[in-house]
Amino acid sequence: MNYVYQQVLQRLVGHFTRDERTALQLLIQRIVVAAGGMEQVGNYKVLIAHGGGEVSSYTLALLRAAQLSIAGRAPKTFHLRVATLRHPGMTQATLDSLHQGYGALFFHDDSRVELLMVENHEVLPFNHQRPASSAGREVSQRNMLMIGHLTSGDIRAILRNDTYLALGDFYQRVATWNGGVHAVVSGDSVRKQSQYIAWLKKNALATGLAFAPGKPTSLNGLFARMEEWSVGCYRDLYGEHYAGTENPGRGGHRHLAYIGIADLLDDVDVARAPLLTEFLAHKRDPFEFQFSHPAYPNPLLMAHMYGLQAQCLRELSYEHGVEGFVRHAADYMLRRRVPIELITEASSPDGRVLSTTYAQAFFGLDESQLTCLLFAPFVQHGERLEGFLRQCHPGMLVALPELHKALQGKPAADMLHQWLVDTSGLPLALLQHLYRKRTLPAAHGSRIHKQLFSRPEARIAQVSGR
Secondary structure, three states: OHHHHHHHHHHHHHOOOHHHHHHHHHHHHHHHHHHOOOOOHHHOEEEEEOOOOHHHHHHHHHHHHHHHHHHHHOOOOOEEEEEEEOOOOOOHHHHHHHHHHHHHOOOOOOOOEEEEEEEOOEEEEOOOOOOOOHHHHHHHHHHHHHHHHHOOOOHHHHHHHHHHHOHHHHHHHHHHHHHOOOEEEEOOOHHHHHHHHHHHHHHHHOOOOOOOOOOOOOHHHHHHHHHHHHHHHHHHHHHHHOOOOOOOOOOOOOOOEEEEOHHHHOOOOHHHOHHHHHHOOOOOOOOOOOOOOOOOOOHHHHHHHHHHHHHHHOOOOHHHHHHHHHHHHHHHHHHOOOOHHHHHOOOOHHHHHHHHHHHHHHHOOOHHHHHHHHHOOOHHHHOOHHHHHHHHOHHHHHHHHHHHHHHOOOOOOHHHHHHHHHHHOOOHHHHHHHHHOOOOOHHHOOHHHHHHOOOHHHHHHHHHOO
16 A cells, blocks of 8 residues: 555646645644654544635645655655545535545545534434434524524625534544544634634624633634524524534643644635645536635625515515626735636525525525525514515515514414414524514625615615615
């Protein structure tokens, strides 16, 4: 097998430019130093979180080259743990792409490599053919619904927040599972990491809950703090209905090292690097979730939702909403190589059918339930309920007083209870909880959402249902 792995290394390095070869040597040096020398590197285990994006795919290939290079120079090389968070936005095409990349890097039969997946707070062996957990998908979809209602239908928050809040739990689990790891390797820039930490902290502090003072002094402490902030956000979201999960293990190595390589990629055009496009044959699914781009976490699904929002909240056409979003996001979508035909056809009937099908799989909601989510009619004592009925369910206007009673927890007809559940996709207890809640502060919202809803008449239309 050593001969096979050396062949893999030769093929890998054959796709490197001079700058990339230099980056490889610097990465090897950093890992050896972090391990305490070449004689210790065989007992060293590093973790990389891999979601299928360009940077993490490239970083993974570079790590594999480093691992095999050391194996050719020393009796032993470091161990590699590759962990993937399976979230609702992860498509089958992305899972297939991960599997294909692992095959190209000859991971599957290498005892020095662990391929893991975290789904519904459980660490599992990676399997691209494993059906999605129905329980995990139900929890994630419910979280997205609650976030959407409490952010007044903020599309970016709906698509992004739950997945971002899951990262603290994810890192805690994969860094400590089965003896833990010694170091975390990442190609993300310090700026992006700092922005995420600042976003998470801001959302947690906005709940008004008490958190431990001071800054974490270690990477382990940072992951624990991230989890604490995320739990605080969920507690605020659900109130008395919050049901926590078993805390991730705190075992494993106590002091995690961090090996950042973003500076090694400064001179590399990662998106066009032959290592990515040829060796890994990396292909981006246009409907996959974009971890590294929080402004546009899923641009095609966002376009569809802005189309529905324009149609049901602003007395405009579906096409108007889609095209308005595309104008904002066109440069980004072209940079991310979203197929031009999907961009140009996003507002067409065929584009709407494609987006509707994906939205059904993503949210578990039909279009009428998704419209209810975007309208967010239940919060603040049903402030928008009359407008929602007038716009979307005029036949139910006569039952408005009784619907308010049902949401207040007062006796009401079972058929009205069932109508509320069917229309929203949420159980009655959570609808009654939303009825008592206020919307989250404007600071939680999306810049794009604010721009597209900045006109006073747009806000009036959202409340009145015009």
